[in-house]
Amino acid sequence: MKRRAQRKKIGGRRNNKMNGTTLASHLKVQLGHTSKSNLSFFQNLLQSETRSHDLIQSSTTSVDVVDADVNLDDTTLILSQDFFCTPDYITPVDQNATKNLDCNQENPCPKSPDKLNTLKTKRFRLDDNLVDSSIPTFSCHQQALELENDTLDLDEFMTESVIVNGSQTKRNYVSQSAVALRCRAMPPPCIKNPYLKYTSDMDGDRFGYQRAKYAGIFSALVGGDGLSRYRTDFHELEQIGSGNFSRVFKVLKRIDGCLYAVKQITRQLYYDTERSKALMEIQALAALGSHENIVGYYSSWFENEKLYIQMELCDCSISVIKSSHALSEGQVLEAMHQIAMALQFIHEKGVVHLDVKPDNIYVKNGIYKLGDFGCATLLDGSLPIEEGDARYMPQEILNEKYDHLDKVDIFSLGAAIYELIRGLPLPGSGPQVSNLRDGKLPLLPSCSLQLQNLVKAMVDPDPTRRPSAKDLVENPIFDRVRKIGKIL
Numbered sequence: 001m002k003r004r005a006q007r008k009k010i011g012g013r014r015n016n017k018m019n020g021t022t023l024a025s026h027l028k029v030q031l032g033h034t035s036k037s038n039l040s041f042f043q044n045l046l047q048s049e050t051r052s053h054d055l056i057q058s059s060t061t062s063v064d065v066v067d068a069d070v071n072l073d074d075t076t077l078i079l080s081q082d083f084f085c086t087p088d089y090i091t092p093v094d095q096n097a098t099k100n101l102d103c104n105q106e107n108p109c110p111k112s113p114d115k116l117n118t119l120k121t122k123r124f125r126l127d128d129n130l131v132d133s134s135i136p137t138f139s140c141h142q143q144a145l146e147l148e149n150d151t152l153d154l155d156e157f158m159t160e161s162v163i164v165n166g167s168q169t170k171r172n173y174v175s176q177s178a179v180a181l182r183c184r185a186m187p188p189p190c191i192k193n194p195y196l197k198y199t200s201d202m203d204g205d206r207f208g209y210q211r212a213k214y215a216g217i218f219s220a221l222v223g224g225d226g227l228s229r230y231r232t233d234f235h236e237l238e239q240i241g242s243g244n245f246s247r248v249f250k251v252l253k254r255i256d257g258c259l260y261a262v263k264q265i266t267r268q269l270y271y272d273t274e275r276s277k278a279l280m281e282i283q284a285l286a287a288l289g290s291h292e293n294i295v296g297y298y299s300s301w302f303e304n305e306k307l308y309i310q311m312e313l314c315d316c317s318i319s320v321i322k323s324s325h326a327l328s329e330g331q332v333l334e335a336m337h338q339i340a341m342a343l344q345f346i347h348e349k350g351v352v353h354l355d356v357k358p359d360n361i362y363v364k365n366g367i368y369k370l371g372d373f374g375c376a377t378l379l380d381g382s383l384p385i386e387e388g389d390a391r392y393m394p395q396e397i398l399n400e401k402y403d404h405l406d407k408v409d410i411f412s413l414g415a416a417i418y419e420l421i422r423g424l425p426l427p428g429s430g431p432q433v434s435n436l437r438d439g440k441l442p443l444l445p446s447c448s449l450q451l452q453n454l455v456k457a458m459v460d461p462d463p464t465r466r467p468s469a470k471d472l473v474e475n476p477i478f479d480r481v482r483k484i485g486k487i488l
């Protein structure tokens with residue numbers, strides 16, 4: 001049976017400065033919300049900021065603040081919203097300046113007050129418009145997106161702070177990254193996409209969009225685990241599936257108003273090996289690119305040691321259809337032909353699926369799509385091999401012979417088709433499964449001889465005698481499909 005491995009990582013590199021007292025107190029709070037793997041970073045940061053603060057306190061007039069930067073180049077993490085969204089990180093020397101703070105309900109993040117008696121030198125001068133306090137901070141979504149694309153290389157946007165005896169007053173200096181992350185924490189409202197007609201999905205709860213907006217904010221801010229990209233970007237509608245270590249949800253993406261499936265790998269990913277194994281699923285999907293018969297992949301991220309995968313939403317898996325009514329031979333042929341095309345596509349790119357089965361064949365608007373690339377690996381065997389559901393595995397893979405991995409997929413598709421024709425699930429073990437592995441199929445009266453022979457060839461115990469995916473696609477049995485595009 002299938003085993004899975006999963007992992008973590010996280011969001012944004014950061015190089016930040018704050019008022020010493022404030023940052024120290026924030027860090028103490030943050031330490032309570034931060035995963036173990038990030039603790040050492042915060043502890044270092046806390047210590048260095050505390051030292052900086054001590055130096056400032058012991059100074060009277062012109063004192064260069066010790067650079068309390070912490071190099072985060074190798075550290076990735078997501079900080080909770082309150083880390084950036086409090087007035088403290090821009091606490092002015094003049095406490096009266098806090099009166100300039102502009103808090104409002106819609107955007108609880110305050111604007112930066114002018115900082116008095118403080119001169120800052122910048123490694124990278126921000127656009128004045130960005131830091132102009134007259135510009136609402138919420139207007140920086142575009143920058144947030146750009147920053148996200150730039151992997152938040154915050155180092156470029158940080159400021160260095162030097163306290164001098166002068167009266168020169170500088171304007172706000174909230175770093176672009178802090179502004180971007182602040183905005184990132186504000187979920188945009190769910191938008192109805194005017195180009196789509198699936199309104200019935202949302203009509204049930206007309207106020208759901210507004211509610212979701214605030215629910216998103218609070219779950220993102222109040223949740224013990226800090227900023228949630230899932231909650232910020234998506235409105236969860238319902239759970240639509242589950243696997244051994246996963247749950248799949250139908251979600252509405254707030255910013256584009258489209259429906260997607262988000263798969264949450266529920267197993268926590270502590271070890272590097274687990275993480276890199278879990279990454280193989282999305283790396284395979286991303287590398288393969290789009291194909292009509294492969295479930296579409298959009299993005300993925302780690303959150304709280306779990307992996308999330310945003311995918312094209314399909315109607316259901318073919319096993320659900322099979323359980324409600326027997327599939328006609330025409331439907332079976334159609335599914336077989338389309339999944340054979342998916343296999344031809346991935347095999348030509350040097351990838352094998354290794355978990356082809358009815359549960360992993362989805363249907364969307366009558367199109368069959370191969371999904372669940374959790375066991376995908378390279379055809380040449382240069383990546384770890386983790387076979388899928390044992391019921392659909394040929395004997396050679398159970399004997400750990402990996403010379404013809406593409407033919408493993410052909411066997412699995414043959415076993416899946418056999419199951420669909422019979423209309424009964426394959427048992428986990430017993431004579432039926434061992435007969436199948438030996439290539440012995442009982443007669444299937446409801447099915448044409450031509451199709452039975454083809455399935456028999458697909459489950460041949462000798463992998464070299466099984467047809468390739470290309471052979472399958474070109475088999476004359478599918479002529480009807482090719483001619484009319486769809487078998488009715």
Ligand SMILES: Nc1ncnc2c1ncn2[C@@H]1O[C@H](COP(=O)(O)OP(=O)(O)OP(=O)(O)O)[C@@H](O)[C@H]1O
Nearest residue numbers: 241242243244245246248261312313314317359372
């Ligand atoms: N893109 C999608 N659209 C619609 N339903 C989906 C989608 N992805 C997954 N599902 C549903 O969720 C179920 C579980 O998904 P998936 O097979 O990817 O999880 P898994 O943990 O890898 O499962 P397993 O280990 O049991 O194969 C699927 O069988 C399907 O019913």
Ligand SMILES: [Mg+2]
Nearest residue numbers: 243359360372
């Ligand atoms: Mg699956």
